[in-house]
Amino acid sequence: MYALGFLADPQRVLKSSASKIGTLNAQRRGSDGGVRLHAALSAKRHKGFGTNGGLRRMPEREVFTAEDAVLEVERLQRPPSTMLWSPIKDFNFTLIIPSTVYPPREDTNLLAKRIIALGPGRGRKFLEIGCGSGALCVLASYMGWIVSGCDINPFAVAATGGNLSASGFRGEIKEGGIGPDRFPFEEKFDLIIWNLPYVDPGEISEVLGPMEEAALIDSDDQGLGNRMIRSIVSNQLLSPQGRILILGRESSIDDTNYLAHRTWDEIEFDDGEKIVLTCLWRPYEGAENHFVESTGSTNEDLFAKSGVGTHISSSWQTSGRGRHKRNWTSIEGCYAGSWIVAEGSEINPGHLQLSGGLAVLNSLRYERLVLKWPNDIMIDGRKACGVLVEGRTTDEGTRAVLGIGINLKSGNHDVDVEIASLDELITIEHAEIDRRLNCELASLLEYRDDIPPVRHSEVKLQIIEKMKSMGRPQFQGEVYETFSLNERGELLLGGKTIDDGEEVQWI
Ligand code: BTN
Numbered sequence: 001m002y003a004l005g006f007l008a009d010p011q012r013v014l015k016s017s018a019s020k021i022g023t024l025n026a027q028r029r030g031s032d033g034g035v036r037l038h039a040a041l042s043a044k045r046h047k048g049f050g051t052n053g054g055l056r057r058m059p060e061r062e063v064f065t066a067e068d069a070v071l072e073v074e075r076l077q078r079p080p081s082t083m084l085w086s087p088i089k090d091f092n093f094t095l096i097i098p099s100t101v102y103p104p105r106e107d108t109n110l111l112a113k114r115i116i117a118l119g120p121g122r123g124r125k126f127l128e129i130g131c132g133s134g135a136l137c138v139l140a141s142y143m144g145w146i147v148s149g150c151d152i153n154p155f156a157v158a159a160t161g162g163n164l165s166a167s168g169f170r171g172e173i174k175e176g177g178i179g180p181d182r183f184p185f186e187e188k189f190d191l192i193i194w195n196l197p198y199v200d201p202g203e204i205s206e207v208l209g210p211m212e213e214a215a216l217i218d219s220d221d222q223g224l225g226n227r228m229i230r231s232i233v234s235n236q237l238l239s240p241q242g243r244i245l246i247l248g249r250e251s252s253i254d255d256t257n258y259l260a261h262r263t264w265d266e267i268e269f270d271d272g273e274k275i276v277l278t279c280l281w282r283p284y285e286g287a288e289n290h291f292v293e294s295t296g297s298t299n300e301d302l303f304a305k306s307g308v309g310t311h312i313s314s315s316w317q318t319s320g321r322g323r324h325k326r327n328w329t330s331i332e333g334c335y336a337g338s339w340i341v342a343e344g345s346e347i348n349p350g351h352l353q354l355s356g357g358l359a360v361l362n363s364l365r366y367e368r369l370v371l372k373w374p375n376d377i378m379i380d381g382r383k384a385c386g387v388l389v390e391g392r393t394t395d396e397g398t399r400a401v402l403g404i405g406i407n408l409k410s411g412n413h414d415v416d417v418e419i420a421s422l423d424e425l426i427t428i429e430h431a432e433i434d435r436r437l438n439c440e441l442a443s444l445l446e447y448r449d450d451i452p453p454v455r456h457s458e459v460k461l462q463i464i465e466k467m468k469s470m471g472r473p474q475f476q477g478e479v480y481e482t483f484s485l486n487e488r489g490e491l492l493l494g495g496k497t498i499d500d501g502e503e504v505q506w507i
Pocket of ligand 1: 296297298299300317319320321322323324326328335336337338375376385386387388402403404405406
């Protein structure tokens, strides 16, 4: 047993951190004037918290007033508790949890299981943002990572440092976090994790002290997950091949700063709310990536190359290819991009093709952009984009190349079909759409041992949802109210399986 010596003078600590937390909360609250300090804790967080006796509903007023400081000191004078933490069988850690510090719970355990599943740290660098009691830092040290952590609550910093040394480990633990102040670390990390404060300020129930609240409530107007990713990218904190794990609400990240992203695990609470563990990584890291002003066909170019993720984009093709051996004509302001998306024997061209369409929609997110099965993206019934997957087998094996052609600009195009262009919705540069597509394709298709596996059935459901915007399929004169897709991406209508989009109208 050890003593958290510096709990002896909570007033001193509060002085140093009160303004910090106040600033952070004020900044998170953004435009509404920032007075809802005492927001909610949802039941799931509240349950069994154990350290927050004497809660009371606070009026809406200034952030962290003198009265709050007095209450906070009272809270801090409560003795710390000791707990035995066992995230999974045979992993047991004794932790001391000071008042105001978040103890490990079900969400912590989810992250713990994932850290354990990642295997030995082998001296790689681990950073936990919002380290709380230090449970995950202790676990990561045990797994062989070199551990750093930070928390805006100085009691969490003390708890993490204390719990690490009581378990025979060391770490660099600092006060601070993602907020207005300079981020407390500058080096690069191989694994960065954050169990986000995910309680919504709108869920009003009872109150915690400012420190507990700062650890639990995401009142950032941009979302703390988004802010975290931006901060990691701008401070260049992620090592080559580094991974970020963020645990938060399903909707807590909507801007990944061009990092690929995929759900790894999830917990569903009794009230139906879902907390998801998202993994982020650099898309197709290390793969060749070129832009050429002009070429014959970017798909063809890639058959001379190898390596999943290898990518070429161009703004002019002289022999662009479309489906059914048709030409894909370059027009002014066109985007042409191709990726090697699979190599080997287990290739599913239908799934790849549909994922290409979904990647376009995920890169742009406009309701007027609609997926017409199997490979067209339409605006108001006119084609703006096409996807072509081609495979070729050589002595080296089979390779699948996915190509995406997009009309970025309208103009006088000498083509005999009515076309649409993205500038009807957005003005977007070639380089920007290229980075977004690279990120979304990797999110849907990339395989690596240390990223979450592709959830094929979920991707299929997302594609079906997108297809519904085209209306109902009509095939051989019959209109179908419902439809589905099989594992090969073929359209299922009643008992019929259709593999060619030309035979289907959408009404
Ligand atoms: C279609 O709708 O028929 C599919 C068109 C696919 C065109 C793209 S542009 C990039 C890549 N290179 C090609 O030669 N074709 C694809």
